[in-house]
Amino acid sequence: MDLNLTREEVAFRDEFRSWLEVNVPKDWSNWREKSLEESFAYLRIWQRTLHEGGWAAVSWPKEYGGRGATLMQQAIFWEEMARVEAPPMANALGLGLIGPTIIAYGTDAQKKRFIPKILSADEIWCQGFSEPNAGSDLASLQTEARLEDGHYIVNGQKVWTSYGWVGDWCELVVRTDPAAPKHKGLTVLLVDMKSPGVEVRPLRQMTGESEFNELFFRDVHVPGENVLGKVNDGWNVAVSTLAYERGSYGARLHLIFKRSIGRLIQLARTVPRNGRTAAEDPLIRQKLAQCFAEIEIMRLNQLRAFSRITATGVPGPEGSIQKIFWSELNQRVQQLAQEILGPYGQLLAADSHAVDKGVWSYGYLRTRGNTIEAGTSEVQRNIIGHFVLGLPRSY
Amino acid sequence: MQFGLNESQEMLRDSLRSFFAGECPMSEVRRLMATDCAYDDSLWRKLTAQGYTGIIFPEEYNGVGLGKVELILLMEEAGRALLPGPFFSTVVLSGSVIDGVASAEQKKKYLAPICRGEARSTVAILEAAASWDLGQIQMAAVNRRLSGEKLFVPDAAVADWILVLARNGVFLVDKKSPGVTVSPMFSMDLTRKLYAVQFDNASAEKLGDLAGSKTAIDIATTALVAEMVGGMQRTLDMTVEYAKTRKQFGKTIGSFQAVQHQCADMYLETESSRSAAYYAAWALEENVPDASAAVSIAKIYASDAGRTVGNRGIQVHGGMGFTWENDLHLYYRRAKASEIAFGDAIFHRERLARLTIDTASVAGMSA
Numbered sequence: 134m135d136l137n138l139t140r141e142e143v144a145f146r147d148e149f150r151s152w153l154e155v156n157v158p159k160d161w162s163n164w165r166e167k168s169l170e171e172s173f174a175y176l177r178i179w180q181r182t183l184h185e186g187g188w189a190a191v192s193w194p195k196e197y198g199g200r201g202a203t204l205m206q207q208a209i210f211w212e213e214m215a216r217v218e219a220p221p222m223a224n225a226l227g228l229g230l231i232g233p234t235i236i237a238y239g240t241d242a243q244k245k246r247f248i249p250k251i252l253s254a255d256e257i258w259c260q261g262f263s264e265p266n267a268g269s270d271l272a273s274l275q276t277e278a279r280l281e282d283g284h285y286i287v288n289g290q291k292v293w294t295s296y297g298w299v300g301d302w303c304e305l306v307v308r309t310d311p312a313a314p315k316h317k318g319l320t321v322l323l324v325d326m327k328s329p330g331v332e333v334r335p336l337r338q339m340t341g342e343s344e345f346n347e348l349f350f351r352d353v354h355v356p357g358e359n360v361l362g363k364v365n366d367g368w369n370v371a372v373s374t375l376a377y378e379r380g381s382y383g384a385r386l387h388l389i390f391k392r393s394i395g396r397l398i399q400l401a402r403t404v405p406r407n408g409r410t411a412a413e414d415p416l417i418r419q420k421l422a423q424c425f426a427e428i429e430i431m432r433l434n435q436l437r438a439f440s441r442i443t444a445t446g447v448p449g450p451e452g453s454i455q456k457i458f459w460s461e462l463n464q465r466v467q468q469l470a471q472e473i474l475g476p477y478g479q480l481l482a483a484d485s486h487a488v489d490k491g492v493w494s495y496g497y498l499r500t501r502g503n504t505i506e507a508g509t510s511e512v513q514r515n516i517i518g519h520f521v522l523g524l525p526r527s528y
Numbered sequence: 529m530q531f532g533l534n535e536s537q538e539m540l541r542d543s544l545r546s547f548f549a550g551e552c553p554m555s556e557v558r559r560l561m562a563t564d565c566a567y568d569d570s571l572w573r574k575l576t577a578q579g580y581t582g583i584i585f586p587e588e589y590n591g592v593g594l595g596k597v598e599l600i601l602l603m604e605e606a607g608r609a610l611l612p613g614p615f616f617s618t619v620v621l622s623g624s625v626i627d628g629v630a631s632a633e634q635k636k637k638y639l640a641p642i643c644r645g646e647a648r649s650t651v652a653i654l655e656a657a658a659s660w661d662l663g664q665i666q667m668a669a670v671n672r673r674l675s676g677e678k679l680f681v682p683d684a685a686v687a688d689w690i691l692v693l694a695r696n697g698v699f700l701v702d703k704k705s706p707g708v709t710v711s712p713m714f715s716m717d718l719t720r721k722l723y724a725v726q727f728d729n730a731s732a733e734k735l736g737d738l739a740g741s742k743t744a745i746d747i748a749t750t751a752l753v754a755e756m757v758g759g760m761q762r763t764l765d766m767t768v769e770y771a772k773t774r775k776q777f778g779k780t781i782g783s784f785q786a787v788q789h790q791c792a793d794m795y796l797e798t799e800s801s802r803s804a805a806y807y808a809a810w811a812l813e814e815n816v817p818d819a820s821a822a823v824s825i826a827k828i829y830a831s832d833a834g835r836t837v838g839n840r841g842i843q844v845h846g847g848m849g850f851t852w853e854n855d856l857h858l859y860y861r862r863a864k865a866s867e868i869a870f871g872d873a874i875f876h877r878e879r880l881a882r883l884t885i886d887t888a889s890v891a892g893m894s895a
Contacts, residue, residue, distance in 0.1 A: 136531055421881060422828070517796070524783065
């Protein structure tokens with residue numbers, strides 16, 4: 134056990150830190166309030182800058198334009214990004230989930246065709262997984278693809294598609310063998326979103342924004358060479374994408390959470406409560422300390438999981454602990470913010486009295502989604518029960 | 529960065545596990561908890577023969593010279609076995625206090641016999657006000673003599689020495705000296721006995737300043753958290769095993785999500801406590817600036833988790849979990865005693881608040 138950074142890790146950190154000092158844009162906070170299109174164009178340029186510096190996909194193998202970074206180096210990368218409050222990258226799903234899946238399952242032609250443009254943000258990717266009747270039970274999805282003259286004809290509907298409105302390509306899971314058991318009849322297709330018959334509609338969520346989309350496919354033609362992996366082996370391809378989702382996400386969160394709790398402590402020092410400041414109120418102190426402690430434990434759990442994966446070579450179901458931990462903690466942090474801010478907590482960005490431009494009312498609503506997206510807390514507990522503890526399948 | 533055990537640490541853990549499985553089975557725990565002191569001389573000699581009584585102390589005092597990470601591996605396995613008796617109060621608590629505050633001469637006289645397994649000792653902290661804040665201690669030595677009462681002193685009946693935390697220093701009192709009266713306090717944890725110790729003008733030797741004992745208390749607190757992790761792990765293992773075999777409605781109860789999710793939460797709580805304990809031990813070993821905060825974070829989390837894991841384990845066991853015959857309640861009792869010892873979650877949240885909320889630079893804001 135040695136939690137000091139190794140010489141290589143320090144070198145990696147210092148190199149990226151000095152690169153960021155020169156290159157990170159300082160005006161992101163102004164742009165994030167502009168229209169979705171304008172701020173996205175900004176993020177595209179930022180990703181290109183990262184790509185030109187060789188920092189867009191540090192986890193990818195060197196031959197595909199990455200740096201072959203270890204998990205610890207990836208954690209350092211995201212910590213440094215969070216430390217300078219760097220903007221996110223435009224092609225988040227392409228870089229984080231879909232690119233690695235193409236590298237793992239794609240043909241040489243597919244890798245050559247898609248990988249460079251994922252890195253450069255010239256082609257933005259979205260993910261067509263969930264359907265109105267296939268959420269937690271993803272394998273029951275119904276979007277169908279029939280093979281006709283070397284093309285798949287796709288019909289169906291997807292929901293909760295992030296980046297659908299700006300997506301150039303979609304990693305789409307479809308049913309190619311309706312007669313097979315539900316996990317065995319699925320195939321992953323790489324679909325050009327400009328194909329005739331693809332319709333993208335905004336899906337307005339409870340925060341009022343439309344982060345996500347609904348996708349409709351009506352007789353969409355997809356060339357046979359755009360199958361990713363093997364036909365009817367789509368479940369394994371999709372599961373590998375989901376593992377990247379659970380594994381990589383927690384790494385970048387702890388500094389973001391730490392910044393939230395730091396800001397809450399600052400606010401608590403100014404908010405009056407029972408004749409003193411909220412920071413002096415015993416109950417608020419207890420709750421702030423509890424959140425602070427859990428944020429630190431979230432970091433430690435992540436580091437332990439990374440060490441275990443590095444030792445064993447495979448990402449395991451430990452990701453499920455992290456998913457439950459951060460999503461439920463984030464909800465508690467937001468509830469605490471409401472308790473500290475009192476009546477001001479409910480104010481939206483549009484109100485001139487809003488604290489921090491309304492981020493706390495937004496966060497309160499948005500975090501309800503945390504325990505649902507990327508696998509509900511219930512599904513994560515099923516995964517721990519079955520795959521970690523060896524209890525019988527419950528469904 | 530490597531946040532896992534290295535090869536020699538894994539070997540140590542494996543040998544600890546088989547040692548406790550062989551020498552301290554539940555039958556032995558139950559036998560000892562029914563005695564007055566929960567102490568067994570032959571078990572003590574076996575612990576000594578393994579070098580466990582000197583695990584973290586310097587070789588010049590007959591110790592083994594290992595680090596805090598190795599100490600918490602030992603405590604985790606001791607916790608899993610529910611080791612009864614004065615190992616914690618003698619080695620971890622008294623040993624760390626002596627090592628932290630005493631002179632070289634005194635260490636030869638007091639620490640070395642502990643390492644050699646020849647002496648047992650305990651530390652008296654709490655008084656009637658029962659505050660874990662060392663600043664609240666009232667007892668003070670006058671002309672190297674102590675008077676007054678200390679409460680909740682672990683394993684005092686089998687201790688040769690009682691280390692007394694007093695306002696004006698840390699003092700060692702020989703239990704056999706005149707003016708020392710030890711009487712049992714009957715409490716939940718049957719495997720770690722508590723005592724009231726009365727001092728009536730008892731002769732006391734000063735070991736060092738009270739402030740010097742703070743790091744020792746942090747080490748003991750972290751070791752206790754590790755012991756709690758071992759208890760949680762055993763509770764989880766027993767519960768999962770039961771959920772796999774117990775049948776109701778024609779199915780093993782572990783196939784029901786209401787049961788499975790309790791087990792999943794027990795796993796999350798146990799692993800998270802372990803992460804916090806390991807980090808606190810490493811932070812103390814490396815003397816990093818946030819070591820005290822790390823100790824409080826570990827005690828905050830494990831204090832609640834230890835109790836909650838026990839609650840869930842008993843619930844999943846149903847009626848069986850409520851019986852005397854089942855071992856769960858023995859762990860549950862220890863979990864409550866450990867939750868209380870050195871300050872519960874409420875105490876440590878306030879301590880953490882003072883380290884974070886009340887300091888000019890909020891940790892994390894400058895990161």
